[in-house]
Amino acid sequence: xxxxxxxxxxxxxxxxxxxxxxxxxxxxxKLSAGQEAVRVKNNTELQAxxxxxxxxxxxxxxxxVRNPVYQAAALPAGVAAPFYAxxxxxxxYGNHVDDPVMGQANQRxxxxxxxxxxxxxxEDYDGGELVIVSNFGEQSVxxxxxxxxxxxxxxxxxVNEVTRxxxxxxxxxxxxxxxxxxxxxxxxxxxxxxxxLIARDATAGATQxxxxxxxxxxxxxxxL
Ligand code: NI
Numbered sequence: 001x002x003x004x005x006x007x008x009x010x011x012x013x014x015x016x017x018x019x020x021x022x023x024x025x026x027x028x029x030k031l032s033a034g035q036e037a038v039r040v041k042n043n044t045e046l047q048a049x050x051x052x053x054x055x056x057x058x059x060x061x062x063x064x065v066r067n068p069v070y071q072a073a074a075l076p077a078g079v080a081a082p083f084y085a086x087x088x089x090x091x092x093y094g095n096h097v098d099d100p101v102m103g104q105a106n107q108r109x110x111x112x113x114x115x116x117x118x119x120x121x122x123e124d125y126d127g128g129e130l131v132i133v134s135n136f137g138e139q140s141v142x143x144x145x146x147x148x149x150x151x152x153x154x155x156x157x158x159v160n161e162v163t164r165x166x167x168x169x170x171x172x173x174x175x176x177x178x179x180x181x182x183x184x185x186x187x188x189x190x191x192x193x194x195x196x197l198i199a200r201d202a203t204a205g206a207t208q209x210x211x212x213x214x215x216x217x218x219x220x221x222x223x224l
Contacts, residue, residue: 001073001151001152001181001184001185001188002132002134002139002141002149002150002151003069003073003149003150003151003188004141004143004147004148004149005064005067005069005070005147005148005149005150006144006147007146007147008063008064008067008070008117008146008147008148009059009060009063009117009119009145009146010146011145011146013059013063013146014119014120014145014146016059017056017059017060017119018119018120018168020052020055020056020059021046021052021056021084021086021119021168023052024046024047024050024052024084025046025047025050026044026045026046026047026086027044027045027047028044028045029041029042029043029044029045029083029085029093030042031045032045032048032083034098034099036096036097036099037093037096037098037099039094040093040094040095040096040158041093041094041096042090042091042092042093042094043085043086043087043091043092043093043159044085044086044087044088044091045083045084045085045086046083046084046085046086053081056084056170057081057082060082060117060119060170061079061081061082061172064079064115064117064148064172065079067148070115070148070150072188072191072192073150073184073188074112074113074150074174074176074184075176075177075178075184075187075218075222076174076175076176076177077109077174077175077176077177077223077224078109078174078175079115079172079173079174079175080102080103080109080111080172080173080174081172082117082170082171082172083170083171083172084119084168084169084170084171085167085168085169085170085171086166086167086168087125087128087159087162087166087167088162088165088166089162089163089164089165089166090161090162090163091161091162091167092127092158092159092160092161092162093158093159094158095133095156095157095158096156096157096158097153097154097155097156097157098111098114098153098173099111100153102173109173109175110175110179111153111173111174111175112152112153112173112174112175112176112179112181112184113150113151113152113153113173113174113176114150114151114152114153114155114157114171114172114173115148115149115150115171115172115173115174116130116141116148116149116169116170116171117146117147117148117169117170117171117172118142118143118144118145118146118147118148118168118169119145119146119168119169119170120145120166120167120168121144121145122142122143122144124165124166124167125162125164125165125166125167126162126163126164126165127160127161127162127163127164128142128159128160128161128162128167129141129142129159129160130142130149130157130158130159131157131158131159131160132151132155132156132157133155133156133157134155140160150174152181153173154181177218177221177222177223177224178218178221178222178223179223180221183221186217187214187217187218187221190210190213190214190217191214193210194207194210194211194214197210197211198211
């Protein structure tokens with residue numbers, strides 16, 4: 001399931017993030033690439049030790065993890081510290097799948113869901129689309145500043161070459177309590193139905209039964 005999260009960050013928060021990123025030191029993205037990705041990755045990333053990381057992460061990740069759509073769709077067990085990537089003219093990231101296991105030796109996590117948060121406006125650059133290959137063909141994603149997209153980390157994806165301007169994104173990965181993408185999609189749709197029923201009549205028998213079914217399916221499938 002490919003899902004868009006609108007307005008994870010407000011325009012004021014985007015300005016703050018852009019100011020912080022403007023002071024950062026960006027290094028070759030190949031330094032953080034896995035074995036497969038290193039051959040096709042051509043971008044720059046905020047240096048990992050940069051002191052700007054903490055305020056940026058508090059802002060960007062703080063907003064992501066409090067986003068109700070993210071919570072319902074990802075059912076997160078944990079989320080990684082993001083990379084902040086900058087693509088200038090001529091940069092791209094060819095087709096790849098993300099590494100299955102990430103993190104330092106004592107903090108390993110499985111990447112179930114990949115998340116890109118767009119940190120500047122689509123008018124700021126040409127090209128630079130995130131293209132995700134699905135069973136239904138390729139889906140091209142280029143969102144407004146502050147919006148995010150989440151998709152299964154098992155999907156082949158790429159970033160098209162930026163042919164003008166600059167593309168700024170935060171990229172992160174989530175390990176879900178529910179490993180199977182089809183189960184997660186089912187639970188997300190059931191949670192939407194439950195929310196609709198609660199809004200209509202919270203005490204109705206059908207509302208209670210759907211809500212109980214959702215709760216107990218999460219209990220059946222969640223792994224911690
Ligand atoms: Ni990737």
